[in-house]
Each structure stands twice: as structure tokens, then as C-alpha cells.
Amino acid sequence: MKDVMGDTTSWREILNGPAAGQHIGQVYRNKEQFALTVSHFIAQGLRRDEAVLVMARPAQWSALVARLATSPEVDLVDAVMKGQLRTIDADVNLSICMRGDVPQWECFQESIGDVIVQSRKRFGTVRIYSEMTDILWHNRKRDAAVRLEEFWNELMRGHAFSLLCAFHADDADRNAYNAAFNCVCKAHTHLLPHLGEGPSNTGAHAPAGIDSPPTSKRPETA
Amino acid sequence: MQTLENQRQPIHLKHYPMQVLVVEDNQDLAKLFCDLLEVMGCVTQAAFTARSALESARANVPDLVFCDLRLPGGKSGFELAGELRADPDLAHIPLIAVTGYADEPERARALEVGFQRVFDKPVKFAQMMDVLNTYRKD
Numbered sequence: 245m246k247d248v249m250g251d252t253t254s255w256r257e258i259l260n261g262p263a264a265g266q267h268i269g270q271v272y273r274n275k276e277q278f279a280l281t282v283s284h285f286i287a288q289g290l291r292r293d294e295a296v297l298v299m300a301r302p303a304q305w306s307a308l309v310a311r312l313a314t315s316p317e318v319d320l321v322d323a324v325m326k327g328q329l330r331t332i333d334a335d336v337n338l339s340i341c342m343r344g345d346v347p348q349w350e351c352f353q354e355s356i357g358d359v360i361v362q363s364r365k366r367f368g369t370v371r372i373y374s375e376m377t378d379i380l381w382h383n384r385k386r387d388a389a390v391r392l393e394e395f396w397n398e399l400m401r402g403h404a405f406s407l408l409c410a411f412h413a414d415d416a417d418r419n420a421y422n423a424a425f426n427c428v429c430k431a432h433t434h435l436l437p438h439l440g441e442g443p444s445n446t447g448a449h450a451p452a453g454i455d456s457p458p459t460s461k462r463p464e465t466a
Numbered sequence: 467m468q469t470l471e472n473q474r475q476p477i478h479l480k481h482y483p484m485q486v487l488v489v490e491d492n493q494d495l496a497k498l499f500c501d502l503l504e505v506m507g508c509v510t511q512a513a514f515t516a517r518s519a520l521e522s523a524r525a526n527v528p529d530l531v532f533c534d535l536r537l538p539g540g541k542s543g544f545e546l547a548g549e550l551r552a553d554p555d556l557a558h559i560p561l562i563a564v565t566g567y568a569d570e571p572e573r574a575r576a577l578e579v580g581f582q583r584v585f586d587k588p589v590k591f592a593q594m595m596d597v598l599n600t601y602r603k604d
Contacts, residue, residue, distance in 0.1 A: 309498075310505045313591045321588035324498045325566075331497070 255436045259285040261292065262371065262406035267396060269432035270410045275307050278410055281436065282373055283311040285408045287318045289371040290329060295363030297356075299334045299374040328367060330359065338376045345385050347392045353399060360403045370405040377428060378411045386425075393431035413438065484508045484602055487528035489519040489546065490564070491538050499532060502591060506598055516541035520549055523556055530601050532594075535565040535576060535584075544579050551580040560601045564589055 255270075259281065262268060272278040282300075286308065289296040298305065312318050323329035341352040356372075363370045374396070380389040396407055409432065429435055486508045490496035493514060500510035511526060513519035516537050523531070531550070535543035543563060550556045563581040565572070576584045585593055 306501060306504060309501045313502055313505055319588055319590070320498060320502070321495070321590075324494050325492070325588055330494065 255281060256284060258434055258436065259408065260288045262408075264369070264404035264406055265400055266406045266434060267400065267432045268406070268408045268434040268436060269429055270408060270436040271413045271438060272410060273413050273438050277438065278304070278412070279307045279311045282408065282410055283308050283315070285371065285373060286329075287312060287315055289369075290318050290323050292369070293328070293367060294369040294371055295327075295367035296323070296329050297359060297363065297370065297372045298329070298331045299337055299372065299376060300331070301334050301375065301379070304334075304375060305331060327363075330363070332359075334374065334376050334379060338379055341376070341392075342388070345388055347380075347388050347395060349395060349398070352392070352395050356399065357403060360399075360405055364404065370403075371408070372405055373408045373410070375410050377409055381411065381425070381428065382414070390427045390431070393428050397431055484530060484598060485526065485528045486510050487519060487523055487531045488512045489514075489516065489531065489533040489537065489543065491515065491534060491536075499589075499594075502594060503532075503598075506595060508598065515539035516543065516546035516549075519546055523550065523559070524553075527556060528559060530560050530562065530597070532562045532564055532589075533581075535563050535572065536567065544575060547576070547579045547581055560597075562597055 258266075258268060270278075270281050272281070286296050286298060298308070300308065309320065312320055320329065337355055340355050341347050343351075360370055360372075377389045377392050377396075380386070380392060393409070396409075400407070411428070484507070486503050488496050488499045488503070488510060490499060490512070491514050493512075496512040496514060500512050503510050511522050511528065513522045514537075517539055519531075519533070522528075533543045533546060537543055537546070543565075547561050547563075550559060550561065561581045563576040563584040564587060565576075565584065566587040568576070568584055568586060573584045583597065
């Protein structure tokens with residue numbers, strides 16, 4: 245996990261043009277924070293003519309649509325027509341990838357790998373937003389959540405794409421920030437802050453209880 | 467979004483929120499239209515062919531229909547409009563054509579068979595909003 249902690253790189257810069265292999269985690273407390281950062285990630289990808297794959301739950305996707313639909317920079321209908329924007333129900337895809345409480349690598353790879361290959365052929369650069377891990381986490385399948393993050397990193401070794409994962413921080417859950425969550429966070433190359441905390445929207449910090457990140461390099465921006 | 471293939475329960479809401487039927491064979495696009503319309507406060511149904519759209523409209527009479535003119539399955543959006551207009555229970559429904567290929571003759575034909583408006587793809591959010599404001603029944 246790197247940088248944004250203690251760094252002055254803004255979250256917007258990181259989400260503007262993440263390089264292939266960047267695996268960004270966003271911890272959010274409310275839907276507005278979620279919609280702000282994830283819609284920015286999607287909009288920037290569409291503006292840059294990248295392929296954008298969104299793996300969200302329907303209610304979350306609706307919140308993103310509400311923000312993106314009125315953005316002058318983005319034409320969602322055009323993006324879907326061109327095949328540039330693809331949406332996958334995260335609940336459905338997760339059910340395909342799981343056997344009981346255990347994520348299955350083959351199923352995971354098959355459900356996403358082909359889409360990435362096709363998208364790369366057409367658009368060159370691929371960025372993915374996923375909340376499958378968040379679903380597992382909040383269903384208290386914490387080992388599975390950690391495993392799924394490892395799958396994403398494994399997939400990144402064979403396919404070039406950038407990835408944003410969003411996690412809802414549940415302050416009422418005493419176990420939310422335990423060692424398992426630390427493992428989830430450490431699977432990411434970048435961890436973005438809760439927005440609205442601290443002096444500005446720049447820089448970042450870990451949620452309470454998360455270890456300090458290892459030394460890291462600044463993220464590349466396009 | 468409800469589809470004929472996955473209709474959870476009949477919708478009895480008649481006027482508010484507005485019930486919109488989206489007829490579009492590109493399923494990703496149909497889903498996005500439904501998502502956009504739901505953001506605007508509508509209840510949506512999606513149909514991917516003219517035949518299933520007709521069944522859907524008869525089962526749950528919509529307040530408005532967005533319809534692609536070119537549909538698979540042997541029946542086009544033009545034919546669907548003709549059948550909707552011929553059904554006394556459905557003839558009053560405003561029909562909005564959506565097409566990626568409309569030339570002037572096709573546009574004129576769409577208006578002739580009963581569509582109120584013809585939009586080129588990609589349809590803009592503002593156009594959809596304008597249609598809803600025009601046909602919304604408070």
C-alpha cells in the first residue's frame with residue numbers, strides 16, 4: 245500500500261489516470277463520498293477513451309448514474325453504445341465466483357478475464373471499479389474478502405488494468421478495522437482517505453487501526 | 467428494472483411515479499435507460515423485442531414508451547407502434563422513438579405510425595428529462 249498517506253497527492257490526481265497495476269482502495273463513510281470518488285474515477289476513464297468496467301450493486305450504481313448523468317463531460321449512453329462502459333452486477337458476479345464461502349480462482353478469472361482482454365483490444369487501456377470485496381466484508385466473510393483481493397492482484401499480473409475498490413467504513417462494527425481489514429488494505433497499492441476529514445481533500449490517512457503503509461512511490465499520473 | 471423474463475411482481479402504480487417501458491434490444495443500453503429513468507423518479511420495465519414489449523404493456527400499462535425502431539425477432543418498432551395504437555387500452559400511451567439510423571423518410575414514417583418524437587442515439591439525459599416533463603401526469 246502506498247502513498248497517499250502523508251503525501252500531498254490529491255485523490256483526484258490518483259484517480260485521473262492510474263497506471264496499469266495500480267490497485268486503489270477507497271474507504272468511505274457515506275454515499276456522497278462514495279459517489280464523488282467513484283464517479284470521478286469512471287468519468288476520467290471515459291474522458292480518456294479508456295474502457296471502464298463497473299462491478300457495483302444496483303443501488304450503488306444508481307447513485308453513480310445520478311451523478312454521472314448530469315456531468316457535462318460524460319455521455320453514459322454513448323459510452324454504453326460503444327461498449328466503452330460495461331456494468332456488471334457485483335452481487336451476481338460474486339455468486340459466480342464463490343463456492344460456499346470460498347472464492348474460486350478459475351471462476352473469478354473466467355468471469356472477468358475475457359472482458360478485460362476484449363476491452364483492451366478495443367480501447368487499449370482498461371480501468372475497473374469493483375465492490376465485490378466490500379460485499380464479502382460486510383457479509384462478514386473476511387477471509388474470503390482478503391482472498392479476493394489477492395485474486396485481483398494475481399489477475400493484474402496477467403492483465404494490464406487499473407482497479408478501484410471501495411469499502412464502506414462501518415464505525416459501529418468493532419471488528420471493522422482488525423487484522424483482516426489490514427490485510428485487505430495492504431493488498432492495495434494506494435489507499436484513499438475518508439473525504440471531508442483533515443485539512444483538505446489532499447493527502448490521506450489510514451482508517452483507525454490500520455498500520456502505517458510501507459514506503460511507497462508516488463503514483464504515476466497520465 | 468423489470469423484464470418480462472424477470473418480473474418480480476405486478477406494478478399497480480399508474481401515474482406517480484411515472485411508469486416507463488423501455489424497448490431496446492441492446493440489453494446493456496436498455497439497462498442504462500432504465501437506470502437513468504429511475505434516477506429521474508420513474509418505475510421502469512424493459513423489453514428486448516417488440517413481442518415481449520406488447521405483452522409487457524398489456525400486463526402493466528405504462529405511462530410512456532421509449533422504443534428502438536430496429537428490433538430483432540421479426541417485428542420492428544414501427545410495427546410495435548402500430549399494434550399499440552390499434553389497441554384501445556394502449557392507444558393513448560405516448561411513444562418516443564429512439565434510433566441510431568434515422569434518415570428523414572424513416573423519421574417521417576415513425577411520426578406517421580404514431581411516435582410523438584424521434585431521438586437519435588445517443589439520447590441525451592436532458593432529452594429524456596424533457597420528455598418526462600412533457601408527459602408526466604401529476
